[in-house]
Amino acid sequence: MTGTAAAPAATAPPDAPDAPDAAVEWHRVLRIGLLGGAVALYVCLVGMVEVFQPRALVTGVITLGQTTMVLAGVGAAYVTLLGRAMDRRGAAAAGAFAGAVTGLFPAALVVTMQFVNLRAMFLHASPGTADVLTLGLGVGGAWVPIVALAIVGAATGLLLTARADIQRPATAALVALLLTGLFAGLLRPPLLASSITAGLGRLLFASDGLTVLGAVIVVLAVVGGRIAMRRVRLRSRVAALPPARRRVLTPSAMVALFLLVVWLPHGVGPFFAQVVAVVALYILMGFGLNITLGLAGLLDLGFVAFFAVGAYTVGLLTSTAEYGIALWPFWAAVPFAVLLAMAFGAFFGLPILGIRGDYLAIATLGFGEIIRILAGSDLLKGLLGGPRGIINIPKPIEVPPDHLLAGPIQIYYIGLVFALVVAFVAIRLRDSRLGRAWLAIREDEDVAEALGVNLVQTKLLAYMLGAAFAGLGGALFAGLLGSIFASSFPLFVSINVAALIIVGGMGSIPGVVVGAIFLIGVPELFREFSEYRYLFYGVALIAMMLFRPEGLLPSRIVQRELHVPAPDADGDANGGGVERDARLSPGATG
Amino acid sequence: MALLEAAHVTKRFGGLSAVRALDFTIEQGSIVSVIGPNGAGKTTFFNCIAGFYHPEEGRITFDGTPIHSLRRDQIAHLGIARTYQNIRLFAKMTAIENILVGQHFRLHGTWIGAVLNTAGVQAEEVASHDEARRLLRFVGLAGKGDVMADKLPYGDQRRLEIARALATQPKLLLLDEPTAGMNPAETARMTAFIRSLRDDLGTTILLIEHQMRVVMGISERIAVLDYGEKIAEGTAREIQTNPRVIEAYLGSGGAADVPGQDKGEIDVPPTSGS
Numbered sequence: 001m002t003g004t005a006a007a008p009a010a011t012a013p014p015d016a017p018d019a020p021d022a023a024v025e026w027h028r029v030l031r032i033g034l035l036g037g038a039v040a041l042y043v044c045l046v047g048m049v050e051v052f053q054p055r056a057l058v059t060g061v062i063t064l065g066q067t068t069m070v071l072a073g074v075g076a077a078y079v080t081l082l083g084r085a086m087d088r089r090g091a092a093a094a095g096a097f098a099g100a101v102t103g104l105f106p107a108a109l110v111v112t113m114q115f116v117n118l119r120a121m122f123l124h125a126s127p128g129t130a131d132v133l134t135l136g137l138g139v140g141g142a143w144v145p146i147v148a149l150a151i152v153g154a155a156t157g158l159l160l161t162a163r164a165d166i167q168r169p170a171t172a173a174l175v176a177l178l179l180t181g182l183f184a185g186l187l188r189p190p191l192l193a194s195s196i197t198a199g200l201g202r203l204l205f206a207s208d209g210l211t212v213l214g215a216v217i218v219v220l221a222v223v224g225g226r227i228a229m230r231r232v233r234l235r236s237r238v239a240a241l242p243p244a245r246r247r248v249l250t251p252s253a254m255v256a257l258f259l260l261v262v263w264l265p266h267g268v269g270p271f272f273a274q275v276v277a278v279v280a281l282y283i284l285m286g287f288g289l290n291i292t293l294g295l296a297g298l299l300d301l302g303f304v305a306f307f308a309v310g311a312y313t314v315g316l317l318t319s320t321a322e323y324g325i326a327l328w329p330f331w332a333a334v335p336f337a338v339l340l341a342m343a344f345g346a347f348f349g350l351p352i353l354g355i356r357g358d359y360l361a362i363a364t365l366g367f368g369e370i371i372r373i374l375a376g377s378d379l380l381k382g383l384l385g386g387p388r389g390i391i392n393i394p395k396p397i398e399v400p401p402d403h404l405l406a407g408p409i410q411i412y413y414i415g416l417v418f419a420l421v422v423a424f425v426a427i428r429l430r431d432s433r434l435g436r437a438w439l440a441i442r443e444d445e446d447v448a449e450a451l452g453v454n455l456v457q458t459k460l461l462a463y464m465l466g467a468a469f470a471g472l473g474g475a476l477f478a479g480l481l482g483s484i485f486a487s488s489f490p491l492f493v494s495i496n497v498a499a500l501i502i503v504g505g506m507g508s509i510p511g512v513v514v515g516a517i518f519l520i521g522v523p524e525l526f527r528e529f530s531e532y533r534y535l536f537y538g539v540a541l542i543a544m545m546l547f548r549p550e551g552l553l554p555s556r557i558v559q560r561e562l563h564v565p566a567p568d569a570d571g572d573a574n575g576g577g578v579e580r581d582a583r584l585s586p587g588a589t590g
Numbered sequence: 591m592a593l594l595e596a597a598h599v600t601k602r603f604g605g606l607s608a609v610r611a612l613d614f615t616i617e618q619g620s621i622v623s624v625i626g627p628n629g630a631g632k633t634t635f636f637n638c639i640a641g642f643y644h645p646e647e648g649r650i651t652f653d654g655t656p657i658h659s660l661r662r663d664q665i666a667h668l669g670i671a672r673t674y675q676n677i678r679l680f681a682k683m684t685a686i687e688n689i690l691v692g693q694h695f696r697l698h699g700t701w702i703g704a705v706l707n708t709a710g711v712q713a714e715e716v717a718s719h720d721e722a723r724r725l726l727r728f729v730g731l732a733g734k735g736d737v738m739a740d741k742l743p744y745g746d747q748r749r750l751e752i753a754r755a756l757a758t759q760p761k762l763l764l765l766d767e768p769t770a771g772m773n774p775a776e777t778a779r780m781t782a783f784i785r786s787l788r789d790d791l792g793t794t795i796l797l798i799e800h801q802m803r804v805v806m807g808i809s810e811r812i813a814v815l816d817y818g819e820k821i822a823e824g825t826a827r828e829i830q831t832n833p834r835v836i837e838a839y840l841g842s843g844g845a846a847d848v849p850g851q852d853k854g855e856i857d858v859p860p861t862s863g864s
Contacts, residue, residue: 440694443682
């Protein structure tokens with residue numbers, strides 16, 4: 001894969017150093033500009049521009065709505081110049097052209113809206129959107145996006161061809177500006193909460209975004225920080241430390257990280273704790289599906305069923321309301337939730353043992369839906385509460401409302417502890433005899449069986465242990481919400497879990513964590529974004545499959561290859577199937 | 591007594607009999623080959639023995655146990671291991687992990703033991719890794735244990751596949767065209783290696799080969815299949831002079847294909863006796 005991708009890139013450069021002022025390929029620039037324009041138009045029509053408008057990146061200077069358009073221009077110019085060696089004038093011209101072409105689309109939208117009522121089809125083809133695009137000038141300002149994006153594109157071109165010591169700090173400052181502006185709503189409350197930092201908080205942030213002064217401070221801080229880092233040469237200093245001193249650094253970093261994690265929900269607020277609690281639940285489920293899908297290669301799209309089993313078990317055993325049957329404390333019910341989820345895992349696994357690939361996905365999809373529909377059905381209403389669900393589930397730790405551990409904060413802590421424990425279990429399982437058998441089944445189940453691996457046993461264990469983790473997540477979910485309904489377990493949960501594993505890297509344990517943060521945490525944190533979560537998912541998954549099919553943090557495969565001595569092969573060390581086939585063919589024909 | 595006895599084995603695919611009423615025996619400690627033109631049913635017969643196919647008629651007895659209706663893993667437990675004509679390693683696992691999967695059914699660690707990392711599991715892991723490294727050395731792959739299987743050169747992949755099969759400690763090893771795609775020098779080394787498997791480990795070997803040269807050099811007995819039927823069986827000399835074989839398999843140009851006395855240098859270290 002990498003070999004074939006590297007090959008054309010390796011052939012391209014030779015003429016590049018000789019001709020840095022290579023002619024601008026205007027056809028290509030036009031094509032990418034048109035693509036960028038299509039993206040910009042799409043972003044306008046789905047309403048991101050209008051919805052983001054009330055939030056400012058820098059108050060009074062640029063709104064988030066405008067930022068989306070700017071980013072479209074930057075993106076078009078960036079893709080245009082990617083991998084092309086050009087001089088500054090050429091780059092600026094190409095960037096400006098790409099930006100202008102991108103800007104044509106929103107401009108055309110403004111004009112079209114003037115004459116045709118698009119709102120019948122596109123809710124967001126509204127005067128509000130037009131105002132953002134023209135800076136409030138109305139149809140007479142249709143030139144604004146074209147000119148603005150041309151300038152943005154030219155600036156991108158100049159930045160990309162700038163000297164490294166200008167380019168790097170400038171890029172870092174812009175990214176920092178973007179991130180602080182995006183998450184202003186999250187960063188501001190903790191600063192204001194304490195009297196010591198409240199002044200700083202008011203200085204940096206207004207109610208809708210960064211203040212101008214705040215923006216300047218962020219930029220200066222990033223640039224200054226980089227210069228300071230360069231001066232003290234932090235990295236080389238750390239590297240120069242005697243090994244004994246360096247060994248102290250890692251544990252102290254761990255302790256610092258631990259303290260930060262403990263402090264975060266109190267510092268940043270219960271909303272953050274709530275988000276992390278949800279992420280932790282997804283991490284638990286992710287570890288579970290990582291066994292079934294990531295290790296054993298069994299695509300389970302009904303995974304939410306086990307989550308539901310865990311939640312309903314805790315609900316039934318602990319609820320103090322109508323459908324509670326045992327009035328147990330939360331912690332007594334958790335082991336039962338896990339065991340029952342495992343039993344369901346085996347129960348579901350048995351009939352689908354012989355099913356492979358796509359068919360397995362469809363079968364499991366059906367299972368997930370069956371559980372959800374049964375739970376909400378009239379048939380089991382007397383038992384599970386039907387659509388009214390089960391309420392009054394006790395919290396894991398009962399505390400008064402103003403206690404340190406009240407509300408989502410305790411789920412944050414419990415979720416993190418569970419996630420750690422489950423990560424540990426998942427790692428031990430992966431590295432065990434059973435883990436190897438799972439991998440072997442994923443790779444080639446016929447061969448694995450011919451080597452003596454019992455497929456029934458091994459697959460059932462994959463379903464059961466995966467279900468156990470999901471059941472644990474479900475139990476915690478019941479404790480977090482205090483009430484559960486059949487509608488809490490839609491198909492989309494299963495898809496979320498599968499998506500986070502794919503994005504994180506199949507079979508990779510840190511990948512599960514990264515995937516959960518990236519796909520679940522970030523959209524939750526960035527409230528404006530949550531409406532566009534599906535869009536975000538689609539883009540992320542397609543981009544992943546195109547550019548990094550192995551995931552963000554792939555499992556051992558890539559990492560190991562990095563520190564493996566190259567085999568002393570006669571040229572086919574990294575030979576893919578092509579070379580192998582080529583060598584096979586004479587034997588096959590002869 | 592015969593280690594493997596196939597009696598009247600028939601395997602049909604639709605109307606086609608890929609293997610027809612085949613009788614075949616393999617003596618303990620021998621190297622036996624099955625040859626035949628393309629589509630003669632060699633691999634089908636192989637698959638019947640290894641449990642990939644279940645024959646419609648006839649019976650296959652291994653070490654006194656009827657195996658023709660057993661699952662693949664049960665057959666592996668009894669002591670039959672195989673390699674594949676087109677290499678089928680676990681591509682995204684390391685060489686040593688491939689071998690460890692071969693040891694799988696002989697190990698006893700449970701998943702609970704693995705989570706708790708009990709002393710028993712630890713000891714078993716250490717012992718199995720040691721054994722896997724010994725096998726790697728035996729097949730000439732010492733030091734390549736951490737290489738992903740699909741990153742190994744072609745010849746090494748063939749060797750690794752054999753090592754993986756050996757990890758099950760088989761009594762009977764089925765090798766499906768082990769020298770396919772190899773040049774003459776590699777073929778000679780592989781032939782010598784196969785002989786050493788029998789001589790050093792005492793493993794009985796059933797070989798499918800396309801190249802007459804390989805087969806003639808190392809086989810005690812050779813069976814020739816054509817259109818699913820056995821048309822001849824005997825020593826290399828008997829086969830070469832059998833007119834039906836010459837007609838069906840060697841053709842007119844076959845006379846030139848004299849028995850190769852492969853005396854390739856053995857560069858394989860002596861066995862550890864594992």
